[in-house]
Amino acid sequence: DQQVKQNSPSLSVQEGRISILNCDYTNSMFDYFLWYKKYPAEGPTFLISISSIKDKNEDGRFTVFLNKSAKHLSLHIVPSQPGDSAVYFCAASVRASGSRLTFGEGTQLTVNP
Template sequence: DQQVKQNSPSLSVQEGRISILNCDYTNSMFDYFLWYKKYPAEGPTFLISISSIKDKNEDGRFTVFLNKSAKHLSLHIVPSQPGDSAVYFCAARTSPSYGKLTFGQGTILTVHP
């Protein structure tokens, strides 16, 4: 049972444009959501997070939006840069099991110069 889904396996974007990565979840008990970025042969690195009490969190070029009623979150990258090319995972967790992250399958983002 896939509780966190990233339905787009890949996304290709031109440099300077906006990248939008989507994530859907089914477990209404999730109260904290995270995005991780992963380069080949490296572990995932934390990018940005959002609590379920918010609907938006912004950090530089990265913004995460949360729509609880739709059980949907998205990551916007503006402007996209070639160095953003990586696999992006969304993840979620519930209180009090803070240690247990549930991940989506990942989306491969390619930003073309």
Template sequence: DQQVKQNSPSLSVQEGRISILNCDYTNSMFDYFLWYKKYPAEGPTFLISISSIKDKNEDGRFTVFLNKSAKHLSLHIVPSQPGDSAVYFCAASAGSSGDKLTFGTGTRLAVRP
């Protein structure tokens, strides 16, 4: 049962343009969401998080949007840079169940120069 889904396994974007990575979840108890970036042979690196009391959180070039009614979140990267090429994972947790992190299967982003 995949509670966190990233339906696009890959995405290719031109440098300087916007990258939009999507994530859907099924568990209505999830109330905290995170995005991670992963390079080969390294552990995932935390990017940004959002609590369910918000619908947007911004940190530099990265913005996460949360649509609770649609159980959908997205990560926007503007402008995209070649160094952003990596696998991006979204993760979700529910405070009511101990806050364990459940990850999606990842989206591989390639930013073309």
């Protein structure tokens, strides 16, 4: 039972344009959501997060949107840069259970110069 799903295995965008990565979840107990970025041969690194009490969180070029009624979140990257090319993982947690994250399958983002 995949509780966190990223339905797009890959996404390709042009440099300077917007990248939108999507994530859906099924467990209504999740109350904290995170995005991680992963380069080849490296471990994932934390990118941005959002609490379920918010619907938007912004950090520079990165914005995460949360739609609780649809159980959907998205990561917007504007403008996209070639260095953003990486695998992006969506993750969710139930705060009461501590840092036991449930991850999605990942989306490979390629930003073309």
